[in-house]
Amino acid sequence: MTVRHGLQRAALSKHKTVSAVTHYSIPEEMEAGSVVANLATDLGLDVDTLRQRKVRLDILANKKYLDINKDTGELYIVEKMDREFFCPSKAATICFLKLDAIIESPLRIFNIELEITDINDNVPHFRRDVIHLDISESTPVGERFSLNNAVDLDVGVNSVKTYHISESDHFTVEIQTGRDGSKFADLILKRALDREEQAVHDLILTAVDGGVPARSGTATVTVRVLDANDNAPAFDRESFTINLMENSPIGGLVVKLNATDLDEGSNSEIEFSYSLYTSEKTQETFSLNQNNGEIRIKEIINYEDFKIYDMEVIAKDKGSNSLSGKCKLTILITDMNDNHPEISIKSFQNPVKEDAAMDTVIAVVSVSDKDSGENGVVDVHISDKLPFVLKSSSDNYYELIISETLDREKASEYDIMITVTDRGSPPLSDNETITLEVLDVNDNVPQFPKSFYTIPVMENNAPGALLSSLTAFDPDLRENQYLVYFIIEKEILNTSVSMLFSINPENGNLYALKTFDFEIEKEFTFHVEARDSGVPALSSNVTVHIIVMDQNDNTPVIVSPWRAHGSVVEEKIARSTDKGTLVAKVIAIDKDSVHNSRITYQFLQNTDATLFSLDQYNGEIRTTRMFSYRDARHQRLVVIAKDNGDPALSATVTIKLSTVETALKSYSDLIEEPLEYDIFSDLNLYLVIGLGSVSFLLLITILVTIVLKCQKPKPSKGAPPCRNSVISERNSTIADSTLVSNDAYWYSLFLAETRKGKLVVRQPVPKGARYVVSSIPRSTGVTDTSDSAASTLQVR
Incomplete structure (x- = not known):
């Protein structure tokens, strides 16, 4: 074993053949980087010469698996080789990889054969995981059944060697060897089958190869036992x-x-x-x-x-x-009672009116039985829960009569089953069913779903608009069910109700005949009657309450300050006026109700925003500081009074203020002649209470009128001195919340202030040409009636 350039040289067997082909043998599990051989040494080449000459390897198979180190001449493995990839055929027991080593200058070619030897790296496997067999229960013992063989990609001793079957009382296996050496398994029946005892047998077939260590694969063998006719019914x-x-x-x-x-x-x-x-x-x-x-x-x-x-x-x-x-x-x-009793209908009155009298005979029936003795004795009865009874009239004859009041609306038809039963053992019976129709009479009053209808109607409605549908129900039939609707005539505010509303006589649709104005008429109450067409006719009525709903259809009207011409008011104010002085009070009224009449005030134009303030709720314009020499002598204020409707409506007033250097004279000797007027109610409360307070206000008005006719003016008192007054162009004086006004302005202020829940008091100014009008909280004065205002409107 030698190591060159980090590559480990494997143990190889070299064989020199006569054909000058260099032969090498390697196992397929050799790892990448392993050295196969040193071509320089084996081929007799000098390493230095090899380095100077071009060497290339021409591999007939895949070149990526082998390469030559040109510095050392070593042939090494680039990627691990799989014998089954190069030689997939099981017929080839020897697997060769042929390649040529080519050296140039001069050209020399060396033939090399690389044998890849097999290792046991593949597991035997069956082509199907489950093998199905159908075997009759009458099959004799010893019968042989072929099984699918297992496949192993390895060759030689590493291929499939034997088979095993799981433990079974009925089956075993025998191994067969093919001509090519492959192994097959046959399933042998060693004990007779009985489908009624066990219909299916599940076995495990195992294939084992001859490698070391051995590898195995399994498949399931399912044997379905086919039935044989071996059992008698x-x-x-x-x-x-x-x-x-x-x-x-x-x-x-x-x-x-x-x-x-x-x-x-x-x-x-x-x-x-x-x-x-x-x-x-x-x-x-x-x-x-x-x-x-x-x-x-x-x-x-x-x-x-x-x-x-x-x-x-x-x-x-x-x-x-x-x-x-x-x-x-x-x-x-x-033996039995084999003759059935019989029923015969002799007469039958059909149909019958629902108001038929009690004990009226509807039908007469007879009964009979051909048997004798107890078997011929019969009992007759009718089905339960019917308003009829059977009464015996003579031997074997019975009358069917009315026993309770009939009501077609509960039952328009009766199926009356008459049953006759003999006294045999077992008893026999027979029955007959007659159908009785009940005719309708006009005995039901038309009924409305509700006894009281409240219908809201928005004012300014279009004439002829549908308000509601008042539909009544009558359970009777035909003409007794046909209803006619009409309005019961009466006068409302001196006007006939038929001039205000109409109703469709066929379907009860209610229509408005005129356009309503909430400020004039707020509600109507009348009655609608529904009458059927029976004889005699029956009817019922229902109360209808029409409530007119307010719309924002009235523009606010500015009643203060008083304007003689157009919408511009000219006022004079002393330059020495203190901070917080009341300059003017804008008062607007709106005929609408609830939130549509709630008015707020805003400046549309203000010459000097730092000089004046406007209360958005009471319309009071006051100074926010004292005048300075830099302030303009003329100030222009444009105030808009806007209601709370949707969309909102508004009115504007323009106030021109001119500053003067002199102050107004104080009137310390003013004599107050107090006049009190009872106020109906706070405006906002009146709007919330709405329609429910109309009757109460009418009663109060009548009482106030009576009291005013009988009341005399009370003695006058001295008026408190005024300071920081403003003299107007219309001969009126404003001092804080006290106004001096002519009759027209007095009357406008009276209307506006009294609706705000305040008392308006008017007293003469010295020299008798003008009047002082004071607005004070209602709780500070003694109540007088409003009719006394007529006498105070005269100039003294």
Whole structure:
């Protein structure tokens, strides 16, 4: 063993042939890098000469497996070789790889043969994992069955050597050798098979090669035992005695014979037949089903004709050599009550009205029985839960009468079954069913699903719009079920209800005939009647409550500050005005309700945003600081009053403020003449309460009107002094929340402030040409009625 350039030289056997062919032999398991031979030494070449001359290896097989080290002249393995790849044929016991070593200048060619020897690197395997065999249970012992052989890619002693079978009481294997030396296995039956004992045998066949160590492979041998007709059919019992009543129905089952055969397939299929010992009369009276063994009655059996029937039945299988079994039967006929009672309908009143009187006779029936004694005595009854009874009228005659009130809506038809039963043993019976139709009468009032309908309608609806469908139900039939709808006439706000609403008389569809305005009319209540077409007609009515829903269809109206011309208001304000002084109060009202009337205020234009502030909820404009010499003398404020509808509606007012250097004179001698007015309710609360407070407000209005007519003005009190006043162009004075106004402005402020839940008090200014209007919280004053405002609107 020598090592050159990191390559380990393998132990090789070199053989020089007469043909000058250099022969080498290597095992197939030799690893990559192993040296096969030193060609320089073996071929008699000088290593230095070999280095100077070009050497190449021409391998007739795959060149990637071998190569020459040109520095040392060593032939080495590049990739591990598989003998079964180069020599796949089992016929070749010797595997050669031929190659040529070519040296140039001058050209020399050396022939080399490389023999690859086999190792036991392959496992025997079967072409199929499962081998199926079908063997009859009648197969004699010693019978031989060929099995598929195993395949081993190795050759010689490394190929398949022997076979083994798993332990079995019925089978063993024998090894056969072919002409080429291959081994085969035959399955030998060593004990007789019995399918009824074991139908399938599963065996394991093992193939073992001759290598060291030996390798093996397995396959499953499944032996299916085929049936042989070796079992005769057998009955459950060898003899039967059966009692049978005379007059049993034709086709009735007498007995079902059961025979079994342990074989399978056609060997277990059984046919039944009568034997020669069965009389023709018996075969005419009873039928035998050859497939299932059922014996049934073929014709009427009469005890007086035959009392005993004897028969013998054969069960025969369908095997090639059929086998059979026998059974004897004795049928004893039992006498019985063989005449059925009879029912006859003598008269029948059909149909009948549902309001027919009690005890009305519907039908008359007669009954009879040809038997005598107890067998001829009969009992008659009708089916349970029917509003009828049977009463005996004379011998064997019965009347069917009404015993309870009929109701077609519960049952429009009755199937009345009359049953007659004799007292024989066993008893016989007969029945007759009559069908009674119940006619309808108009005895049901039309019914609405609900007794009260609340229907919301959005204001500004289109005339003729469908509001709802008021459909009633009448369980009667035909004309008694045909309903007509109409509105019960009444007046609503001095208007006939038929001018406001209409209803389709055929289907109860309710329509609006006019467009409703929530600010004028908020609800309607009337009645709708449904009447059937019966004689006499029946009717019922239902209450309809129409609720008009508010829409945002009214634009806010600005009532303060008062504007004489257009939408511009001109005011004067002292430059010495303090921070927080009330400059103006914008008041807007909206006829809508709930959130549609909630108004907020915003500046659309403000000359100096740092000088004025606007409360978005009460509309008060106040100074946020004192005027400075830098502030412009003229200020322009544009305020928008926007409601809360969707989409929102709005109104605007423009206020022009001019600053003056002089302050207004204080009125310390003002005499207050307080006038109080009861306020209906807070606006927001009124909107939330909505329609439910309409009746209450109407009552309050009537009471206030009565009180105002009887009330006198109270003594006046001195007015508190005013400071930081503003003189307006319209002869009105604003001092904090106190206003001096003419009659028109007074009235507008009265309307707006009273709806805000405040008291509006008006007193004269000295010299008598103007009035001071004060807005104070409602809780500070004494309540007066609103009608007293009429007297205070006169200029003194």
